[in-house]
Amino acid sequence: MATLGGSLPLLAACGGDHSILDPAGPAAQDVAWLWWGMLVAFTLIFAVVVGLWLAAFRPREGRERSEAEQRRLGLRWILGGGILLPGVVVLGLLAFGVPAGQRLLPLPLPDGETPRVIEVIGHQWWWEVRYPDEAGEVITANHLAMPAGEPVDFHVTGADVIHAFWVPRLGGKIDMIPGRVNRIRLEADEPGVFGAQCAEFCGSQHAHMRLHVEAMAPEAFEAWLAARREPPPEPVxxxxxxxxxxxxxxxxxxxxxxxxxxxxxxxxxxxxxxxxxxxxxxxxxxxxxxxxxxxxxxxxxxxxxxxxxxxxxxxxxxxxxxxxxxxx
Ligand code: HEC
Ligand SMILES: [Cu+2]
Known part of the structure; x- marks a missing residue:
């Protein structure tokens, strides 16, 4: 309980546009559940272990245990606490974590549709964002627009060193590795603006590598793209x-x-x-x-x-x- 009590004041500072505790999409919701589940379960386990540890110090009254009894008891603790308990915990985490991780993979959708692809390229120290499309590719930087309410596949890579793409309120992060394209599927429930930050140390200005992510209603997003496909206006x-x-x-x-x-x-x-x-x-x-x-x-x-x-x-x-x- 001490950890739980101690961490509550810290959690109060976990709002804002970089908070995994304020999920804005299905993948991020899973991550938040996992986080809270682990906090509660592991706090309980910690409290029980501390309780047992304190109990072990208490002077024992009554008869002494025989050596055989002691060995049996010891074995029981090792099997129960050292194998059974961690086994149950790990299986529980897998039962939740595997489907949650699956959600981030670019697997075929049940209805056979393929989500829109947005390419994000990490540079020292800025973000290039590309929207491949039959109607013509749109390119921008440091500003990522995406449709809300539908999954989007992000294809990410690095231009120079390893960076990492992370929109905490939308879900897990993924490395951007030069010469390799990594894929992650994210979705925003509602239109909104989310912060993102390079999540792999990539040089002196790593901290100044933020990305402005804006989820829009699908029609607004299409209009946003169409406006950028228009030929530029005549120079003034x-x-x-x-x-x-x-x-x-x-x-x-x-x-x-x-x-x-x-x-x-x-x-x-x-x-x-x-x-x-x-x-x-x-x-x-x-x-x-x-x-x-x-x-x-x-x-x-x-x-x-x-x-x-x-x-x-x-x-x-x-x-x-x-x-x-x-x-x-
Ligand atoms: C040698 C290549 C180079 C030259 C020449 C150069 N820039 Fe840049 N510029 C960059 C890079 C790289 C960045 C990204 C810096 C960063 O944010 O880390 C940048 C960033 C910018 C930005 C900010 C863009 C954004 O998305 O926030 C502006 C505006 C800009 N440059 C304008 C100019 C103008 C105007 C000139 C000419 C006077 C110029 N640049 C010359 C490489 C160059
Ligand atoms: Cu970076």
Missing amino acids: DDHAPARATFAEHCARCHRVAGLSEGDTGPDLSDLGARATLGAGVLPMEEGAIARWLAEHQALKPGNRMPSHDHLDAEALEALGAWLETLRP
């Missing part, structure tokens, strides 16, 4: 100088639909519509992009985008103002 003359700076200094690393094809940094085609910058380092708001361009090496030291101190403040602000207009 006001931003011509910024586009020229971009072509010279940024295009080799960044893609902007209709303008550049760089692929070593995040795709910026829908940048103005994203929730954050730099994988969660700054909230997206007016002026945030210019701030990122000027200070990103201070905000996220060592990140793989070179600083552009050779560009003057005016040029960076113009770039920021133009990039803010990039929305589907």
Whole structure:
């Protein structure tokens, strides 16, 4: 009971968008049940073991046990406490854990349908998200949209080192290994916004590798995709100088639909519509992009985008103002 009592105040801090105790999908619900079941069962077992241990210290009254009796008693404890009890516990965990784990596997659905596939690629230190589709692939970064109320298969890999994909409120995590595609099936019950975080230490900015996950009603999701498949609007003359700076200094690393094809940094085609910058380092708001361009090496030291101190403040602000207009 001491552990249970001791952990309750800690659990009070377990809300929020990274909490496995606040499940938002069927797989996460299983994980939460498993967690609570283990907490209760193991607290009870712990209390019983401590009770027996204390009882063993009590001076024994009455007759002494013969050696044969002692051996029999000892054997009974070993078989019961050392084999039977752990056996029952492990079988119980398997009985629950195997079906729960099965749910995360990309197995055929009962109705023969195949869930939508979303590809997520971990980079140092940002997320690339791709939506393969017959109607045309959509690419974005650090922002994952998904339909709610239906399973989605995530195909994940790493571009450089091992990362891990984890949306705690939707379910288990999975490694993103360069040269290998791992698959996990997750589902969000309702539309909502969920935090996600790289869950495998991947270098100095590992902690600054957050992913904004947004589950939408299926129609809203289709509209979200369709908007990003549209050809980009005609460029506005006001931003011509910024586009020229971009072509010279940024295009080799960044893609902007209709303008550049760089692929070593995040795709910026829908940048103005994203929730954050730099994988969660700054909230997206007016002026945030210019701030990122000027200070990103201070905000996220060592990140793989070179600083552009050779560009003057005016040029960076113009770039920021133009990039803010990039929305589907
Ligand atoms: C050598 C490649 C490279 C060049 C050149 C480069 N970037 Fe980047 N950029 C990156 C990488 C890599 C990141 C991801 C950094 C991170 O979050 O860890 C990034 C991130 C960004 C972001 C944040 C994107 C997001 O999804 O939050 C913006 C905006 C951006 N760059 C704009 C620019 C602009 C404008 C220029 C030109 C002045 C530029 N970059 C030049 C590689 C580059
Ligand atoms: Cu990572």
